[in-house]
Every structure is written in C-alpha cells, then in structure tokens.
Amino acid sequence: MKRQRVIAWLSISCGILLCAIGPFARSHAQSQNATSQNSQGAGTAPVSDEASGKHAAQEPKSAGQRAAGQKLAEEQFKNIQALKGIPADQLIPAMQFISASLGVECDFCHVHEKMDSDDKKPKKTARQMITMMLDIDKNNFDGRLEVTCYTCHRGAAMPVSIPAIRDEEVAGPGAPGKKPVENPVLPKPEELLDKYLAAVGGAAAVEKITSRVQKGKLMAFGGQSFPAEVYSKAPDKRVSVMHLKDGDSVTAFDGKRGWLSVPGRPAHMMSASENDSARLDADLHFPVRVKTLYPKYKVDSGEKTGGHDTFLVMGYEEGRPPLRLYFDTQTGLLLRLMRYAQSPVGLNPTQIDYADYREADGVKVPFRWTVSRPGNHFTIQVEEMKQNVPVDDAKFAAPPPAQPATPPGPGQKPQ
Numbered sequence: 001m002k003r004q005r006v007i008a009w010l011s012i013s014c015g016i017l018l019c020a021i022g023p024f025a026r027s028h029a030q031s032q033n034a035t036s037q038n039s040q041g042a043g044t045a046p047v048s049d050e051a052s053g054k055h056a057a058q059e060p061k062s063a064g065q066r067a068a069g070q071k072l073a074e075e076q077f078k079n080i081q082a083l084k085g086i087p088a089d090q091l092i093p094a095m096q097f098i099s100a101s102l103g104v105e106c107d108f109c110h111v112h113e114k115m116d117s118d119d120k121k122p123k124k125t126a127r128q129m130i131t132m133m134l135d136i137d138k139n140n141f142d143g144r145l146e147v148t149c150y151t152c153h154r155g156a157a158m159p160v161s162i163p164a165i166r167d168e169e170v171a172g173p174g175a176p177g178k179k180p181v182e183n184p185v186l187p188k189p190e191e192l193l194d195k196y197l198a199a200v201g202g203a204a205a206v207e208k209i210t211s212r213v214q215k216g217k218l219m220a221f222g223g224q225s226f227p228a229e230v231y232s233k234a235p236d237k238r239v240s241v242m243h244l245k246d247g248d249s250v251t252a253f254d255g256k257r258g259w260l261s262v263p264g265r266p267a268h269m270m271s272a273s274e275n276d277s278a279r280l281d282a283d284l285h286f287p288v289r290v291k292t293l294y295p296k297y298k299v300d301s302g303e304k305t306g307g308h309d310t311f312l313v314m315g316y317e318e319g320r321p322p323l324r325l326y327f328d329t330q331t332g333l334l335l336r337l338m339r340y341a342q343s344p345v346g347l348n349p350t351q352i353d354y355a356d357y358r359e360a361d362g363v364k365v366p367f368r369w370t371v372s373r374p375g376n377h378f379t380i381q382v383e384e385m386k387q388n389v390p391v392d393d394a395k396f397a398a399p400p401p402a403q404p405a406t407p408p409g410p411g412q413k414p415q
Helices: 002-010 022-028 032-041 049-056 088-102 121-140 149-153 167-171 189-200 203-208 272-282 286-292
Strands: 211-220 224-233 237-244 247-253 258-261 296-305 308-316 323-328 334-343 346-360 363-373 376-387
Touching (some): 088 346, 189 203, 189 286, 189 323, 203 363
Antiparallel strands (some): 211 224, 296 308, 363 376
C-alpha cells in the first residue's frame, strides 16, 4: 500500500488533483472492475433512495455539472446512495474530502476488496452524517456547503464536542498577554498584483517567454528522490514527467484538457475541477494574467511564509472556489498559492509554496516549489532550466485509449 500511495502522489507532481490520490490510491490500483467497487464503496450514502434524490439537487453548481454523455456516480459504481445524482468523476474528490476531514483511510468505513459492502458500521453512520450535513446546509444556508464534515471533525474520527481550555483562560482575567494588533493600513489588490508583475521582470519580459524546460528532482516520502522534468509552452500547455523505478508518472495539460498516467494503468482524463487547477498551473504568463482570473480581489495581512511577512490577496466570485495568493511584503514575489477544488461535500485544498527565485532571460522564476494537501506534501527542485527552446506539441497530447482485447476466433485459444 505504501508503494501505491507513493505512485499516486507522484502522479500529481504539478499540483494537479489525481483521483487516486491519498488513501484512495489503493482502490484505483486494482483492475477497472475492482476500481469501480472501491470508488463507490467510498461513496457514503443516505438512508433511503428518496433522501438520495433530495440531496442530489443540493449539489453546488461549482462542484461540476453533468456533461453530455457523462455517467452519474450510480451508473458507474455500485451501491451509491448518499451521493446519487453527482457526476461519476466527482465521487473520488468527495471521498478525499471525507478522508481529510476525519483523518481516516478507506478501510475505516469499507471492507478491503469489497468496497461496496455494507458490513462496517462506520459506513452506515457516514451515510447518516452526510444526510444530516446536507439537510443542515439546505435548510439554513440555501444549499451552500457552509457546514461540512470538517466543521465538527477537524481531522479526527470523533467530532469535537467539548470546548478546549486555552492557556490564556487558565491565567485568568487581567493576566498579561499579547497586545491587540491594530488594523494595519493595507495596499490595494491591484497595487500588489502590479508589484508582483514588476518583481518577476514586467509584462514585456514575461510575454517574451514562449517555452520553458526544467529538469531536476522530486523529493518526498521520507527522503526518497526521483528525477523530474517539466515542459511548458505558451500560453497554457504543460507536462511534468516523474521517472520512477517502475516507469514514468505523467501529469499534462494540452491547453484544453488535462490527463494523468502512472505505471501499469491507463491514462486518466481530468474532470472539470481538475482541469481548472491544471490550467492555472500551466499558464506560462500567470503574472500577467492573474488580474483577469477573478472579477474581485481583496487584501488582508498574510501569515509568515518561509520566514517572510506577506500580504494576502484573495480572488473570489460567486459560485467558484476562491484563490489565495501570498506576496512577500518586501520583494512582492509570490510565496504561496492556495486553490480549492469543489467536491459535492466540500472544498479540497491545495497549497503551493514557491522559493529559490532566480533570474533567467530577464524573468524571475521559482526553482523550488512544494505542493501540500491534507496529510501529504512533496517538493520539486529545479537544477537546470532553458527557455524559448522548441517543445513539440506532441508532448502534451494524451496517449490513445487502450484497445479492448480482441476475442479469440474459432479454434483459437485466448491470449
């Protein structure tokens, strides 16, 4: 299982969400048939089909609408109840959110290799909890996911129901403590975004970059290291290749749609929410275009990042997950990006920390970035970089789908 988790995480080396990530990697490492059972088993469910239909209508628009010809979860997987009516590609993101919110893995609720089984009591409890959560949001927040699994569980299997006693409360009233921080005078969002663009070299220099090839290593999983390559081409094509012992793990975006592959498995075409993340990562001229990504931005004081004080610029729009950008208060460089992928039960966060900025061809580029999600993280360290070099579009193209086996003819033995 540990090896499978490593492969799953390597396949999202550019910060793209792979549906086999984290504790669900084990399920997707099986055959396609077994994968179906595993994924749906993870689809915790409501108490009745009637309740299931009711909750399907509560899915936020930002979680992704069903595309033409796209299967629903219950059409692709077995024993789907609580999450009936959602697109099939939203099932695993929902399971990822539940796993991170409770700090558990698949086998907390599911029987190994019998994921559609209802034998475990926690699975039945999970169905009731999803029903309760969706009812609370429907009846109190117009269906918005304001209350989620994480609201009460906070990363623990058992929800927190007793208030904690803090140190300052033990000290008693009137005890010396930190002075309240006065509200600082903050710059405007456009000022910080302009400063960021100037810090990396300015619009003209950024737009002169037509391609970028980076080679280095991926570091994760207790000090393990693997060779890595990232190819980018303007305006928004990108592919990363991790050279594993058993073969290459690839994450790619061709300008329209992304795909992922790991050794021994067919390519996975990205869902709508995965594509949104991939497109953001693939934007070679991101410092120029960031102003246009959201209609509204606001500024707040940011947390320390890599030992640096930051300003937080938040992009937001009704019906979309937010974007959080942390800029160095001194240099103006982007030190952290946080984005969120919508699932039917809540937002799955991804944090990318940028460091080791170096100038090349008049543009400052981070030579190190760390991608973090609940319970896991990895780092890419660039050792060699070239820009404005030829990159063939074929690098970004998804491999052809696997052809089904041809049945044997008369008198032939199965292969």
